[in-house]
Amino acid sequence: MKFDKFTYTNLHRIQELLGGPECGLDMLPSTEMFEQEVDLAKLDSISQYLKEYHLMTKEEMPEGVVSGVKFLTWNFNCPLFLANFQKHLAAAGVTFERSKIDHISSVFSPSVDAVFNCTGIGAASLGGVSDENVFPTRGQVVVVRAPHIKENRFRWRPNSDTYVIPRPFSDGSIVMGGFFQEGNWSGNTYGYETEDILKRGLELFPEIGKRSELKIIREAAGLRPSRKGGVRIEVERFDQVNGKDRFIVHNYGASGYGYQSGLGMANEATDLYFEATKCFKQKFPRNHRSHRM
Ligand SMILES: Cc1cc2nc3c(=O)[nH]c(=O)nc-3n(C[C@H](O)[C@H](O)[C@H](O)COP(=O)(O)OP(=O)(O)OC[C@H]3O[C@@H](n4cnc5c(N)ncnc54)[C@H](O)[C@@H]3O)c2cc1C
Structure with missing residues (x-):
């Protein structure tokens, strides 16, 4: 929590160092919805520093969701941001x-x-x-072209999560996920997981478009470094x-x-x-x- 807070409240310094949001780091609106009870004390503590924080009302929440929050969050376009960050560090004398x-x-x-x-x-x-x-928590994501989507949306349920995260200053890419598979060391991607992600993602965010019309840019799997x-x-x-x-x-x-x-x-x-x-x-x-x- 303290690391989240420090990061959230200081990332603007990195953004400034790298020349502004075009570096691949921008703030976008986010909606996080939970299908199980969440720690209200934790929500209260994050509400102190998250910008435009809003606890969703019953009327705002879709069926099956027990609580939800809206706020502004940092969005990384990871490939672009990391390349720009490396360039900045190299110019400052860091060798790689x-x-x-x-x-x-x-x-x-x-x-x-x-x-x-x-x-x-x-x-x-x-x-x-x-x-x-140390153990892996495997995830799979699908990168899809949807330039009209300018906000994040998450729906958390026990042992599963569905999310849509736009990549700022990209060609209109959004990242759709995902899976949280503890102990799975496989870096392979699976077609059936891609279909499952798309199905859940389109239910969560129908404005993305129709499955038959989606342009899939990439499917990727990764191992979260858990401990x-x-x-x-x-x-x-x-x-x-x-x-x-x-x-x-x-x-x-x-x-x-x-x-x-x-x-x-x-x-x-x-x-x-x-x-x-x-x-x-x-x-x-x-x-x-x-x-x-
Ligand atoms: C599908 C997926 C979705 C994710 N979504 C999010 C998200 O929405 N938000 C978020 O905050 N995080 C997310 N993460 C997690 C995030 O990517 C990781 O927490 C982050 O990358 C960890 O950074 P790190 O630098 O500690 O480790 P890493 O990024 O894993 O970097 C470790 C580096 O060490 C190198 N290395 C390891 N061993 C050796 C060795 N023996 N010799 C030389 N080099 C070595 C590796 O090659 C690698 O370059 C996601 C991860 C996955 C897989």
């Missing part, structure tokens, strides 16, 4: 190297002060980490070189909320690192060479 790491100790070359371990599902098998609490006990954000002392401690900063386990809470998680991870090293936290530290995996 891509390789598969078998053991976390292998990235501690002599010039490295700290390693931020953001390996997601990889934390389950990475040598030196091998976190047995028993929740996220792991923790500093571990790795060794000491010339009297100076070197650290691993773990930051993984975001499950299905990495975009929603990632900025808050990263902020916590860097706070812990600067606390451990007693360094002053700069806005954009440039002197520390660190690896993010």
Whole structure:
């Protein structure tokens, strides 16, 4: 919750840094509906910071829904946003190297002060980490062309969720989902899951159009990096070189909320690192060479 709040209330700074909503990050209206009772205290707490928050009345809710909220939320066009973010970081002096790491100790070359371990599902098998609490929650999504859809809609039910999320500054793509399959390691996509997603999505949001007229751009499956006990954000002392401690900063386990809470998680991870090293936290530290995996 605290990571969600930090992310929600600070993402505008990233948006500004990257030149505005065209970077692939914008705010759109969202409606979330629940088929089972939700924690009203939790709703009350998020209502304090969500923009244009509104608790739906009985009249506004469709059959089968017991509670619902409307608010403005952040929408990522992930491929566009990540490309722009990388470009920004590269211009600020961050270098990127891509390789598969078998053991976390292998990235501690002599010039490295700290390693931020953001390996997601990889934390389950990475040598030196091998976190047995990490497990996949498989999802499948269908990307559909529907430029007239400018808002998010979610319907949550036990063991299932149906959602429609527009991709800002795309060719009019919306992401339709989904599935939450805990423990399923398959990265395959299945035609019957696509049909199920489309059926549920069109019931939820009939304005998208008719099934027979939909232009499907892509079907994709992914593994949410889940973790028993929740996220792991923790500093571990790795060794000491010339009297100076070197650290691993773990930051993984975001499950299905990495975009929603990632900025808050990263902020916590860097706070812990600067606390451990007693360094002053700069806005954009440039002197520390660190690896993010
Ligand atoms: C279908 C689906 C829908 C989702 N919808 C949403 C949503 O609506 N909102 C939301 O907030 N989140 C959503 N998520 C979750 C979100 O994508 C994740 O929480 C987020 O990507 C986690 O970010 P991360 O950086 O921790 O891990 P990842 O994005 O998984 O990145 C980990 C990186 O580490 C690398 N790595 C791992 N092991 C090694 C190794 N040994 N050597 C080198 N590199 C390694 C991987 O290659 C990867 O690049 C969704 C996920 C899925 C699958």
